[in-house]
Amino acid sequence: MISARSIGNAVRDVLPRLACTLRPDVEAALKNALASEPSARGRRVIEMLLENAATASSARVPVCQDTGTVWVWVELGADEPAPPGIAAEVDEAVREACRAGLLRASVAKDALLDRSNTQDDTPALVDVTWREGAGATVHVMLKGGGSDNASALEMLPPSAGEAGVVDAVLRAVEAKGASACPPLVIGVGVGGTFDTVAKLSKRALLTPLDAPTPDPSVRGLQERLLGAVNASGIGPAGLGGRTTALGIRVLTAPCHIAALPVAVNLGCCAMRTASIEVSGA
Amino acid sequence: MPEATRIVLPEEASVLRTLKAGDEVALFGVLFTARDATHVRLADELERLGELPYGLAGNALLYAGPTPPRPGWPAGAVGPTTARRMDAWTPALLRAGIVATIGKGPRSEEVRLACAETGAVYLAAVGGAAALLGGRVVSATTVAYPELGTEALVRLEVDGLPAFVAIDAEGGDLYAQAAREWRVPSG
Numbered sequence: 001m002i003s004a005r006s007i008g009n010a011v012r013d014v015l016p017r018l019a020c021t022l023r024p025d026v027e028a029a030l031k032n033a034l035a036s037e038p039s040a041r042g043r044r045v046i047e048m049l050l051e052n053a054a055t056a057s058s059a060r061v062p063v064c065q066d067t068g069t070v071w072v073w074v075e076l077g078a079d080e081p082a083p084p085g086i087a088a089e090v091d092e093a094v095r096e097a098c099r100a101g102l103l104r105a106s107v108a109k110d111a112l113l114d115r116s117n118t119q120d121d122t123p124a125l126v127d128v129t130w131r132e133g134a135g136a137t138v139h140v141m142l143k144g145g146g147s148d149n150a151s152a153l154e155m156l157p158p159s160a161g162e163a164g165v166v167d168a169v170l171r172a173v174e175a176k177g178a179s180a181c182p183p184l185v186i187g188v189g190v191g192g193t194f195d196t197v198a199k200l201s202k203r204a205l206l207t208p209l210d211a212p213t214p215d216p217s218v219r220g221l222q223e224r225l226l227g228a229v230n231a232s233g234i235g236p237a238g239l240g241g242r243t244t245a246l247g248i249r250v251l252t253a254p255c256h257i258a259a260l261p262v263a264v265n266l267g268c269c270a271m272r273t274a275s276i277e278v279s280g281a
Numbered sequence: 282m283p284e285a286t287r288i289v290l291p292e293e294a295s296v297l298r299t300l301k302a303g304d305e306v307a308l309f310g311v312l313f314t315a316r317d318a319t320h321v322r323l324a325d326e327l328e329r330l331g332e333l334p335y336g337l338a339g340n341a342l343l344y345a346g347p348t349p350p351r352p353g354w355p356a357g358a359v360g361p362t363t364a365r366r367m368d369a370w371t372p373a374l375l376r377a378g379i380v381a382t383i384g385k386g387p388r389s390e391e392v393r394l395a396c397a398e399t400g401a402v403y404l405a406a407v408g409g410a411a412a413l414l415g416g417r418v419v420s421a422t423t424v425a426y427p428e429l430g431t432e433a434l435v436r437l438e439v440d441g442l443p444a445f446v447a448i449d450a451e452g453g454d455l456y457a458q459a460a461r462e463w464r465v466p467s468g
Contacts, residue, residue, distance in 0.1 A: 020412075039463060040282045041282060041303070041305075041445070041459075044282050044305070045407050048407050048410045048413055048443065049407065049409055049410055051410075051413050052407075052409065052410040052411070052412050052413040052414075053412075055412040055413055055416055056358070056411075056412035059353075059354070059412065059416075061348075061351070061354055061357065061358050061411075061412045061415060061416075062348050062357070062358040062411060062412065063358070063409065063411065063412055064358065064360060064408075064409050064411045065345060065346060065347050065348050065357065065358040065359050065360050065411040065415070066346075066360075066362070066411075067348065101348060101349035101350070101351050101357060102348075103348070104346065104347070104348040104349070104357075104431050105430050105431060106346075106431070115318070117429070117430045117431070117432070119430060145362075146362060146363045146385070146386075146408065149363065176386075178386050178387055178456055178460075179363045179364075179365060179385060179386025179387065180386075181385065181408035181409045230465075231464065231465035231467075232460070232464060233459065233460045233461070233462065233463030233464030233465065234459075234460060234463075235459060235463055237385065237405065237407045237408060237445075238385070238386060238387070238405070238456060238459070239303075239405060239445055239447075239455060239456070239459050240455075240458070240459025240460065240462055240463040241459075241463055242463060242465075268408065268409055269408070269409040270409040
């Protein structure tokens with residue numbers, strides 16, 4: 001049995017590290033980009049990002065002042081019942097991290113009716129789903145507002161095909177990529193429905209950039225997308241260069257015979273995610 | 282990259298006018314943080330008073346909402362937020378005497394023209410480098426709107442905060458130039 005408390009504790013334990021350290025695969029990709037980036041200004045920006053990562057982890061200061069909305073996705077083992085009270089436990093962990101100065105209070109009470117700050121960075125966003133196997137996997141992401149604002153969703157006709165997907169990604173990057181803190185990490189969801197494709201694109205951001213993509217068609221698409229995005233010239237910090245994205249991950253899903261939903265989730269250079277295994281008591 | 286130009290604000294603000302889009306600067310002296318909710322308040326006060334409140338005339342605004350302070354880190358982690366959200370208010374603030382704005386990302390044509398009209402500049406700081414930038418903050422004092430939390434108007438003293446000239450005083454735009462320069466021509 002997985003308890004809500006054990007999930008809350010997993011979030012509580014990971015938040016300080018998540019706020020103050022760059023994901024290792026992202027840091028490695030930045031180091032590679034420093035060697036390959038032809039723009040001197042672009043290299044200067046990447047140097048600052050690497051110095052920032054070193055300062056943040058050694059001083060235990062957040063890598064970015066926008067510690068984002070906290071998204072927690074709990075994948076429960078197939079036979080695990082949903083433990084009651086997960087959201088309350090997660091919110092308490094977020095509250096504590098906010099009080100400790102590791103998270104900025106970045107949540108408005110209501111998007112339209114009351115924009116006053118909740119002052120403790122709650123509520124967090126919590127999803128619960130089931131997967132094969134035992135125990136639970138707890139994914140945590142701190143998603144900055146600037147990069148989320150630059151994300152996009154399009155309902156394409158099936159005839160648009162892969163070329164349509166590539167165009168949708170390029171449209172999103174060209175429209176707002178320069179404001180989303182490039183070099184970007186881009187999550188693309190293809191399939192599902194209007195509501196689920198956005199979630200798919202967010203889950204795509206959890207995949208480490210150095211993890212192999214098993215499906216050769218998806219791998220090919222990711223490579224073509226990365227080439228096209230980096231040809232945009234937007235570059236590090238949007239100030240020009242050939243490193244607009246560090247990596248692109250695509251997740252696909254079944255969909256209606258009439259549909260080709262595409263969601264493009266632009267992640268910033270401070271892509272902060274962690275996935276933790278929790279075992280039952 | 283040529284050496285960054287060192288500028289003490291607000292005393293040496295006139296130097297900003299001599300810079301060109303793409304130049305790197307190292308900022309010293311005083312900046313004021315202001316982001317979305319701060320701008321709503323400032324615009325309201327500007328309209329009521331007919332001039333900028335809190336001695337802001339002649340000063341620079343940093344679009345940022347810091348994390349909570351901690352020992353040795355007066356403004357915690359602090360870095361630029363997306364500037365275009367402030368575009369609607371910026372021309373009026375520049376005409377009232379703001380000499381520079383600091384944020385990230387491209388601005389509207391109205392802001393570019395207002396820079397050229399008033400001789401103000403827009404500087405781009407690097408998004409995602411908030412520990413590095415926060416380490417250049419010497420002091421932080423809340424000046425107004427403490428109830429806005431991270432969106433309060435805060436006076437920062439900085440020591441070598443790095444940024445790039447993104448829109449110069451003649452309206453030259455680094456974002457437009459950079460995309461032209463580095464885009465791979467489609468074959």
